[in-house]
Structure formats: C-alpha cells, structure tokens
Amino acid sequence: MRNIAIVSAAIITFLMVGCNDKPESEMGHNENSSTSEKMKNNGDAHVEEGEHNEEEEGEEGVVILTMQQAETIGLETKTLEERNLGNNIKVTGMLELFPQxxxxxxxxxxxNVSSIKVVPGxxxxxxxxxxxxxxxxxxxxQxxxxxKNDELVFLKQDFERKQTLYDKGVSSGKEFQMAQSQYRSTTSSVNGLRSQLRLLGINPDKVAEGQIYSAVPITTPISGYVDEVMISLGDYVAQxxxxxxxxxxSKIYVNFKVYEKDIKQIKKGQQIHFSTASRPxxxxxxxxxxxxxxxxxxxxxxxxxxxxxxxxxxLLPGxxxxxxxxQGEKMVLAVPEDAIVKNGEKTFIFVQDNDKKEENKLRFNMVxxxxxxxxxxxxxISLPSGISKDITIVTKGAYILSSEMIKSELGDDD
Structure with a gap:
C-alpha cells in the first residue's frame, strides 16, 4: 500500500506541475499584457481574465488534462454501451477439441526423413x-x-488352361487343383501388397508398369493447423x-464445470455467455x-x-x-469495474466533456x-436525470483522475 501511495503521489505531482507551472517569461508577458489592457480599457479586460481563470481552475467535479498527461497515466475512454447482465450461474471451463x-x-x-514440407502453425x-x-x-x-504381379499373369493363364483340360477330362484333378491353389495364393499376395502400397501413398498401377518410388509421402487425414513437428531431416522414424x-x-468446444447445486438449472440447447483472457x-x-x-x-x-x-x-484448445x-438476463447500461470510483457511500464515473473543447486538452466531469x-x-449503472446515454466514459485511470481532483481542491483551499 505504501508503494502504491508513492506511485500515485508521483503521478499526481506530475499532473499538477504540468497543469500549473508556467515559464517566468510567459508570466511576465501576461502581466505586461494585462497592465496594458487595463490602461487601455479602464481595467475591464483584467477583471474578465481573472474571472475566467477562477472558473477553469476551481470548477467543482472537473479535471482538465493535456493529451501528454493522459497518455502518461494510461488513460482510456470508451463510449457507454448496453450489455446483457443478469443473475446467473457462474461457471469456469476449458476450450477443447473432440477426438475426431x-x-x-x-x-x-x-x-528416414528425406523432406519436411510444413512448420508449426x-x-x-x-x-x-x-x-x-x-x-x-x-x-x-515394390x-x-x-x-508377384508378373507371376500372377502366368499362373492365371496356367490355371485357365488346366481348368479347360480338366473339364474335357484330359488333365487330372490333382494338376488342376495345384494350379488353382497357386493362382489363388499369388492373387492374395498381390492384393495384399497392392493395399500396402496404397496405404503408403504409392500408386500400385505405376509400380506394375515398372516405376519404383524411393520415398513415400506422409499425409494428413484432416484439415487444420500444424501444432507440432517432432522430426528433423535424416531422422529414422520407426513404424x-x-x-x-x-x-x-474450427470445431472447438467448451468443457464447463458445473457444481451439483446448479445442475438442475442446466438444459440441452441452453445458451452460455463466456469470455477468455485474450478477449476479456x-x-x-x-x-x-x-x-x-x-x-x-x-x-x-x-x-x-x-x-x-x-x-x-x-480460439485455441487449452x-x-x-x-x-x-438466468433472468436483461439489457442495461454497464461500465467496466475499473470505471467506478467510490467515495464513501457514493459512486461516480468520469465523463469526457465534448462540449467545452480546448486545443491539446481533455476535460472530464465527475458524475x-x-x-x-x-x-x-x-x-x-443508472445515470442521473438529464444525462444522455451518448457519452464517453473513462474506463481506465478513473481513480487517478479522482486523486488529481482531490489534490486540486486541497490546493485551492490553501
């Protein structure tokens, strides 16, 4: 707490110095100008200037910053908006993917790895x-x-020839059965090798024509993104x-954890609103x-x-x-928690004043x-009567503005 107080005091000091300090030459120039105007206009202009300064510096509930000061304290603003809020069941969960x-x-x-065509992402x-x-x-x-494929051509011809002779009663049944067995066995071997080549991504018809492939492709069974590459060139990769x-x-889902007391209120098809750390x-x-x-x-x-x-x-898994x-959802005016400033039992927000614009300055009213x-x-939040909903509010840095306003008021009392 002591460290926070020191940092806040330093920022406030910077703001006060930036707002109030003027070069002596500028002050001297203003005094000479005021004296000259007073002599020319019987003092009327000097009175008007004094009244204007008192109004700008001492107006209650107003903070004026330069653009540089706002950037230094990290001030952020946003248009007031309506959001769906309500009494509801709060849950936590994790983004996951289905196995498929x-x-x-x-x-x-x-x-051995001879080529790698992708990188993670x-x-x-x-x-x-x-x-x-x-x-x-x-x-x-291959x-x-x-x-085996060439042998199958010969065995098929031999089988068909002996089957013809057997049907005519010229060849013995034993010779026909041996030819039939060899033909069926080789056919099975060829079909098995053909299926293996297809699994490896090799065209068996091209191999049958005499082409030999020295490497086989590794392909992806689904569309998506490459998460990991666990190989390097030259690595031996076992089966x-x-x-x-x-x-x-694209087919990610949320796995929510719901406590026992809330289960009776959960139904299939029900909507759940959620946010992530990357998009709060x-x-x-x-x-x-x-x-x-x-x-x-x-x-x-x-x-x-x-x-x-x-x-x-x-949105990524994990x-x-x-x-x-x-549960009982309704549209209401809502602001981020950091936009709320508490002073005792009262709560406030800071609204940017766009009616009184000054070059390189920002004016904020405490509402x-x-x-x-x-x-x-x-x-x-509920706004006071007479305040339009079309306003720009401070979403970050509201407490610093509050501290600056209090400091200014204390300074005026002195």
Whole structure:
C-alpha cells in the first residue's frame, strides 16, 4: 500500500506541475499584457481574465488534462454501451477439441526423413503431404509387388488352361487343383501388397508398369493447423512413431464445470455467455450440447459440453474461460469495474466533456451514478436525470483522475 501511495503521489505531482507551472517569461508577458489592457480599457479586460481563470481552475467535479498527461497515466475512454447482465450461474471451463478433430500422424513403415514440407502453425488441407520418408524396405516391397504381379499373369493363364483340360477330362484333378491353389495364393499376395502400397501413398498401377518410388509421402487425414513437428531431416522414424500433430480449431468446444447445486438449472440447447483472457471485453456465446452423467471428484462437479463458433479460428484448445448461464438476463447500461470510483457511500464515473473543447486538452466531469448487478467484470449503472446515454466514459485511470481532483481542491483551499 505504501508503494502504491508513492506511485500515485508521483503521478499526481506530475499532473499538477504540468497543469500549473508556467515559464517566468510567459508570466511576465501576461502581466505586461494585462497592465496594458487595463490602461487601455479602464481595467475591464483584467477583471474578465481573472474571472475566467477562477472558473477553469476551481470548477467543482472537473479535471482538465493535456493529451501528454493522459497518455502518461494510461488513460482510456470508451463510449457507454448496453450489455446483457443478469443473475446467473457462474461457471469456469476449458476450450477443447473432440477426438475426431485432432490427429497424431505416424508412418505405416519405418524410414528416414528425406523432406519436411510444413512448420508449426501452417494451415493444411486433408490429404496434403507433410513429409517424405525413404528406406530400402520400401523399394523391396515394390519389387516384390512387381514380381508377384508378373507371376500372377502366368499362373492365371496356367490355371485357365488346366481348368479347360480338366473339364474335357484330359488333365487330372490333382494338376488342376495345384494350379488353382497357386493362382489363388499369388492373387492374395498381390492384393495384399497392392493395399500396402496404397496405404503408403504409392500408386500400385505405376509400380506394375515398372516405376519404383524411393520415398513415400506422409499425409494428413484432416484439415487444420500444424501444432507440432517432432522430426528433423535424416531422422529414422520407426513404424507408428509420432511425426506430426494436427488440429482443426474450427470445431472447438467448451468443457464447463458445473457444481451439483446448479445442475438442475442446466438444459440441452441452453445458451452460455463466456469470455477468455485474450478477449476479456468480448462476450462469446456457446450452446449446451450435452450434460454429463458422472460427477468428477476434484472438484465435485459435472461436465457440461457446449458448442461454439470459431470462424476466425483465434480460439485455441487449452484456453481457460469464465462463463455464465443465462438466468433472468436483461439489457442495461454497464461500465467496466475499473470505471467506478467510490467515495464513501457514493459512486461516480468520469465523463469526457465534448462540449467545452480546448486545443491539446481533455476535460472530464465527475458524475454520480447508482450501481446494480455485477457480471463478468461489468457493473450496471443508472445515470442521473438529464444525462444522455451518448457519452464517453473513462474506463481506465478513473481513480487517478479522482486523486488529481482531490489534490486540486486541497490546493485551492490553501
């Protein structure tokens, strides 16, 4: 508290010095000008000037700052707005992805990484090549397929010939059965190798024509963003070893924790408003998808899953959120909590005065308000009669303005 007081005092001193100090030459010039005007106009102009200064410096509930002073104290303003506030159930949760919207990608066969086509953060589409791996076993598999496929052509002809002879009673049944067995066995081997080549991303028809691929592509089964790349060029990657992690953030959802006493008020299809640490001033909407049937032990709460829209894909898995389940919601005038200044039992806000504009200066009036419900960092307010809703309020730095006003009033009393 002592450190805060010292910092506040330093800022206030800066403001007072910036507002009141004038160069001696300027003061001398003003005195000479006033004397000259007094001599010319029998003192009338001097009286008017004195009255104007007294009004500007001593007006109650008003603070005047230069643009530089406002920037120094980090003053922020915003147009007064209406927000949905109400008595509601407050919940917390985490942004997550369903299992089908995330993928860990591994190779079907071991090999050495010969090329990497993406980096973390890249947007990829389903079927896009992420990397290539190569290994002698991959080449040997293609050679075996070529040999078996060529052998199958001969065995098919031999089988058909012996079947014809057997049907005519010329060939023995044993020869026909052996030819049939060899043909079926080789057909099975060729079909198996053909399927393996397809899994590796190799065209078996091209291989049958004599083409051999030295490397095979590693592709993504879903569209989304590359979260992790766990390989480097030249690495040997064993079968089923994790190479990439991909996630589709467009289908993200919220996993809320709801305590036992509030469960009876949760229903499927209900709306939940929530905000994230990265966007605290923006209320996002979620719709209850399902209500869990099993309580977690720590804390003793039920999981409530809610769907959200993430068109901009700026909401990421793992983000912590604070939300509320709508109960008796209503539109009210609301300001951030930092905009409220308390003085004893009274509460105030600072409103920017746009009617009395001066070059390079900002004028703020202290306006009393009544406060109502608080929700997600905002407070309901009621303005005095005669005050328009179309006003600009101080959202950050209100307490510093209050301290400056008190300091000015104490100075006037001296």
């Amino acid at each position: 919207d995330q993928a860990n990608i591994s190779p079907f066969v071991g090999g 890249d947007n990829v589409r389903k079927g896009q090549v992420l990397a290539y791996i190569e290994h002698p076993d991959i080449i040997a598999m 050679q075996e397929y070529q040999e 089923q070893s994790k190479m990439f992690s991909i996630s589709d953030n 001033d923006e209320l996002l909407k979620a719709t209850v998808r399902s209500v869990g049937k099993t309580f977690n032990t720590d804390p003793k709460a039920l999981e409530v899953l809610a769907d959200i829209e993430n068109k901009d894909k700026d 983000m912590y959120v604070e939300g509320r389940i709508v 009393p308000v009544n406060i109502g419900i608080s929700d997600l960092g905002y407070v309901e």
